[in-house]
Amino acid sequence: MPIFKVSNRRTFLAGASATAATFALPSVGFALTKADAEKLIDRLSDDIFKVINSGKSGSALYKDFDKVFGKYAAVNAIARTCLGPPWRSATAAQQRAYIAAFRGYLSRKYGKRFREFIGSEINVVSAKAVKSGVLVKSLVKFKGSAPFIVEWQVFERNGKQQMFDLYIEGISMIKTEREEVGSMLDRSGGKVAKLITRLKTAG
Amino acid sequence: MSRPVTFRQTPFLHLFRRITVLFTALCVLSACAAPVTKTAMNDPYEKSSRKVHAFNKGLDRALIGPTAKGYGFITPPVLIHMISNFSGYLGLPGQAVNNVLQADAKGFGQTLLTFTVNSLTFGLGDLASEAGITDNNADFGQTLHVWGVGQGIYHEMPILGPSTTRDTIGFVVDTAINPVNLLESSDARWAGFGFSVLDRLGDRNQYSEVIEDTLYNSDDSYIAARSLYLQNRDFKLNKGAVNEDSLEDPFADF
Numbered sequence: 001m002p003i004f005k006v007s008n009r010r011t012f013l014a015g016a017s018a019t020a021a022t023f024a025l026p027s028v029g030f031a032l033t034k035a036d037a038e039k040l041i042d043r044l045s046d047d048i049f050k051v052i053n054s055g056k057s058g059s060a061l062y063k064d065f066d067k068v069f070g071k072y073a074a075v076n077a078i079a080r081t082c083l084g085p086p087w088r089s090a091t092a093a094q095q096r097a098y099i100a101a102f103r104g105y106l107s108r109k110y111g112k113r114f115r116e117f118i119g120s121e122i123n124v125v126s127a128k129a130v131k132s133g134v135l136v137k138s139l140v141k142f143k144g145s146a147p148f149i150v151e152w153q154v155f156e157r158n159g160k161q162q163m164f165d166l167y168i169e170g171i172s173m174i175k176t177e178r179e180e181v182g183s184m185l186d187r188s189g190g191k192v193a194k195l196i197t198r199l200k201t202a203g
Numbered sequence: 204m205s206r207p208v209t210f211r212q213t214p215f216l217h218l219f220r221r222i223t224v225l226f227t228a229l230c231v232l233s234a235c236a237a238p239v240t241k242t243a244m245n246d247p248y249e250k251s252s253r254k255v256h257a258f259n260k261g262l263d264r265a266l267i268g269p270t271a272k273g274y275g276f277i278t279p280p281v282l283i284h285m286i287s288n289f290s291g292y293l294g295l296p297g298q299a300v301n302n303v304l305q306a307d308a309k310g311f312g313q314t315l316l317t318f319t320v321n322s323l324t325f326g327l328g329d330l331a332s333e334a335g336i337t338d339n340n341a342d343f344g345q346t347l348h349v350w351g352v353g354q355g356i357y358h359e360m361p362i363l364g365p366s367t368t369r370d371t372i373g374f375v376v377d378t379a380i381n382p383v384n385l386l387e388s389s390d391a392r393w394a395g396f397g398f399s400v401l402d403r404l405g406d407r408n409q410y411s412e413v414i415e416d417t418l419y420n421s422d423d424s425y426i427a428a429r430s431l432y433l434q435n436r437d438f439k440l441n442k443g444a445v446n447e448d449s450l451e452d453p454f455a456d457f
Contacts, residue, residue: 165451179423
């Protein structure tokens with residue numbers, strides 16, 4: 001049997017790499033390949049474009065957009081990151097209410113934004129591994145105007161790939177919304193409960 | 204004997220061409236913005252910049268916005284595209300100079316190819332981007348960045364909009380090396396200027412929802428515009444890709 005002919009050194013190396021693989025498995029980014037992330041963004045952008053090309057508008061559009069958002073995006077992580085440290089001091093009930101309000105706000109705002117992509121075409125161009133996952137680059141082409149770049153940050157948690165941030169010509173959704181939520185919180189006197197009320201009508 | 208090309212520049216022209224920067228900054232996005240921490244700190248004149256911002260907003264509301272919409276309403280879309288293409292075409296020689304100054308052979312090749320291909324349409328069409336030739340939009344602010352010059356101070360200027368010290372210097376140099384502005388005929392210079400204004404009005408019209416959302420619906424539009432400008436600028440300096448160091452951490456715990 002060939003297996004018995006493997007030298008000790010090679011057996012050791014094989015064993016060592018198997019051990020390393022076992023330890024590496026739970027770590028982030030190991031199982032998430034660039035190809036997986038590209039596929040995810042392919043499906044996500046397909047779904048987004050189906051929604052915006054459906055001809056729906058207003059609350060019907062936002063509802064569909066909310067579904068897509070819930071299916072692909074790390075809603076809780078995004079909401080938490082946009083709130084920052086005040087997340088910690090909020091009660092569990094407030095955290096839940098904040099996530100729900102934030103999700104509605106995001107669906108309205110980005111539903112509106114993506115609707116401007118109507119009639120354009122989006123294609124995944126490339127992907128590269130980054131610190132905490134994969135960054136997927138796609139190109140949006142409008143007829144008769146210069147194309148622009150949308151980049152998607154994808155990560156994996158508990159075996160599930162999710163979209164975390166998106167960058168349109170370098171402008172980050174999370175950075176933008178953290179700033180926006182921050183100034184809303186300021187105007188709510190730092191009260192999370194008031195911020196939640198504001199979020200419900202914003203976007 | 205042909206007369207030598209004279210290097211005339213009207214300060215007026217400088218000022219007005221700078222309008223374009225405000226629009227560029229406002230137009231590319233699809234989201235408003237937040238400050239990049241390291242850059243947000245460098246805004247020592249925030250108080251006076253905020254006053255300028257209020258002025259610019261008023262100007263957009265009263266003049267620029269309505270003018271852009273009027274332009275978009277009366278002008279056939281095909282013509283708007285042609286004007287936009289032509290304005291971009293006029294900027295290509297200056298872009299090529301910056302490619303050279305940055306020792307960027309690939310960028311220079313792209314610019315040259317874009318110029319050659321689009322010359323087939325006299326600059327009115329953008330065959331190059333339809334053929335998949337990437338445009339690099341090199342400018343002198345970027346050249347300074349490549350040379351190791353720091354960003355300097357963020358500021359907002361009347362009419363001209365958000366900028367940094369480095370980008371303002373870059374703008375002045377780009378205007379000076381733009382061949383259109385070196386033409387002797389003032390008619391030709393004004394025509395070049397006119398094309399770039401119409402180009403920006405077209406953008407202001409095309410992206411009006413997003414621009415107005417940023418300017419008029421943001422909780423703090425000064426911060427939104429600043430952050431939007433700096434993030435987009437960072438992306439351009441990084442040759443059209445998000446800077447990896449600025450990525451958010453999905454596992455951040457507070």
